[in-house]
Amino acid sequence: MKLTSSLVWLRRDLRVFDHVALHQALMASEKVYCVFVYDTTILDALPRRDRRVDFIHASIAEVASELTQLGGHLIVRHGDPQQEIASLAAALGVQAVFCNHDYEPQAMARDATVAQTLEADGRQFYSYKDQVIFERDEVLSQTGGVFSVFTPYKNAWLKKLAADPSVLAPYNIEPHAARLAPPPSPAPALPTLTELGFEPSNLAELKIPTGMSGAARLFEDFLPRIADYNVARDFPAVKGPSYLSIHFRFGTLSVRHLVRTVLDLQERGNCGEGAAVWLSELIWREFYAMILYHHPHVVDSAFKPAYDAIEWETGAKADALFTAWCEGRTGYPLVDAAMLQLNQTGYMHNRLRMVTACFLIKDLGIDWRRGEAYFALHLNDFDLASNNGGWQWASSSGCDAQPYFRIFNPVTQSQKFDAQGKFIRRYLPQLKQLSDKEIHAPWEAPRMLAPDYWPPVVMHDEARKLTLARYEVVKKPAA
Numbered sequence: 010m011k012l013t014s015s016l017v018w019l020r021r022d023l024r025v026f027d028h029v030a031l032h033q034a035l036m037a038s039e040k041v042y043c044v045f046v047y048d049t050t051i052l053d054a055l056p057r058r059d060r061r062v063d064f065i066h067a068s069i070a071e072v073a074s075e076l077t078q079l080g081g082h083l084i085v086r087h088g089d090p091q092q093e094i095a096s097l098a099a100a101l102g103v104q105a106v107f108c109n110h111d112y113e114p115q116a117m118a119r120d121a122t123v124a125q126t127l128e129a130d131g132r133q134f135y136s137y138k139d140q141v142i143f144e145r146d147e148v149l150s151q152t153g154g155v156f157s158v159f160t161p162y163k164n165a166w167l168k169k170l171a172a173d174p175s176v177l178a179p180y181n182i183e184p185h186a187a188r189l190a191p192p193p194s195p196a197p198a199l200p201t202l203t204e205l206g207f208e209p210s211n212l213a214e215l216k217i218p219t220g221m222s223g224a225a226r227l228f229e230d231f232l233p234r235i236a237d238y239n240v241a242r243d244f245p246a247v248k249g250p251s252y253l254s255i256h257f258r259f260g261t262l263s264v265r266h267l268v269r270t271v272l273d274l275q276e277r278g279n280c281g282e283g284a285a286v287w288l289s290e291l292i293w294r295e296f297y298a299m300i301l302y303h304h305p306h307v308v309d310s311a312f313k314p315a316y317d318a319i320e321w322e323t324g325a326k327a328d329a330l331f332t333a334w335c336e337g338r339t340g341y342p343l344v345d346a347a348m349l350q351l352n353q354t355g356y357m358h359n360r361l362r363m364v365t366a367c368f369l370i371k372d373l374g375i376d377w378r379r380g381e382a383y384f385a386l387h388l389n390d391f392d393l394a395s396n397n398g399g400w401q402w403a404s405s406s407g408c409d410a411q412p413y414f415r416i417f418n419p420v421t422q423s424q425k426f427d428a429q430g431k432f433i434r435r436y437l438p439q440l441k442q443l444s445d446k447e448i449h450a451p452w453e454a455p456r457m458l459a460p461d462y463w464p465p466v467v468m469h470d471e472a473r474k475l476t477l478a479r480y481e482v483v484k485k486p487a488a
């Protein structure tokens with residue numbers, strides 16, 4: 010039985026193409042409304058200049074424009090979605106609300122509350138898989154268990170995709186666009202940033218592409234470079250990554266389209282090893298989403314409970330070290346340049362996320378949760394599952410994590426991945442007088458060449474010994 014009318018609730022899926030919930034609503038309904046809610050339960054805690062809000066605001070404007078061209082319109086609300094969705098559904102008289110799954114614990118609790126409220130009012134709540142290829146229990150071990158090691162998960166993921174490539178089929182919107190509810194006359198204007206309680210950030214100055222069109226441009230720019238991704242991705246001064254992470258976060262792209270495209274490249278055999286490595290990174294994203302879904306305790310605790318017994322540094326000295334790390338004043342140029350990149354742009358190169366996280370945890374001895382929270386506040390592409398997974402990897406407390414005794418040396422990492430100091434000089438111009446050799450450890454160079462730079466807050470070799478002692482509590486006896 011076809012529904013008379015329904016409402017599509019956009020969240021982490023800010024696009025109007027290959028959109029599962031919108032497609033399903035159009036197929037099931039005679040009339041379809043679309044809504045986005047600026048969620049005050051999230052926004053109220055953010056700084057007034059937040060690049061992510063800027064990104065969402067610009068992306069929503071593009072969604073609204075696309076819907077208008079298709080004959081529909083976008084309703085925008087500002088408030089708590091647990092009230093706003095039920096209220097709007099009642100005002101419109103729709104029979105059902107459609108949306109796409111969100112796998113974060115708080116979001117799942119929110120959706121359960123919304124579903125209960127709607128059902129109590131005689132309306133239905135439908136949710137679909139959209140932001141990943143495989144979710145929840147779709148990739149399991151041969152015994153039906155949940156994977157905790159990435160490589161066998163990846164192999165099972167690839168095997169499942171090969172067995173059922175139909176999961177990549179697009180969900181077309183345009184053939185059914187006539188069922189979109191037409192806009193009211195006059196159509197209300199979208200809220201401004203000021204009306205939402207925010208001020209413009211430096212997003213435009215940074216020239217970060219927004220919306221569906223921005224994601225498409227970045228992907229098209231990346232495809233000619235994808236063959237070299239397996240090597241180029243590790244060097245922060247090189248244009249190696251796709252820079253699509255923020256678009257994954259807010260769903261301005263279709264993961265199905267991206268995977269289809271990469272598989273087509275592989276079939277044609279002209280993409281080197283890079284395409285396979287990039288696809289592997291997408292699978293890491295789904296692996297961490299699966300871990301969060303099955304093990305929600307990782308939000309506050311170690312995936313491996315034994316690691317919660319570690320005694321981290323606390324007190325005034327630890328706070329001062331944490332502040333130095335946050336502000337890029339540790340005396341280790343690669344770490345400091347990476348933190349300045351984060352603070353100034355909201356982006357950090359993936360290799361540097363590992364280096365800075367390892368430094369905070371294993372050189373400064375500070376709880377990984379403090380660093381995770383700092384990244385959550387500042388990363389444009391913050392995603393709970395990936396951010397948590399990455400920090401627990403660095404702390405050795407997560408699934409398939411870096412072994413605790415493997416500790417990144419920030420100097421050798423700098424020498425290997427920024428040998429000429431190009432990235433370092435971009436964010437630390439006070440070191441420009443140093444040679445390519447000196448720039449990685451300025452304390453060993455004549456001080457007059459870098460008088461405005463800081464001495465190292467710790468010496469790595471000494472810190473490494475302290476870390477190994479700190480981790481003794483979780484050390485397993487030899488077999």
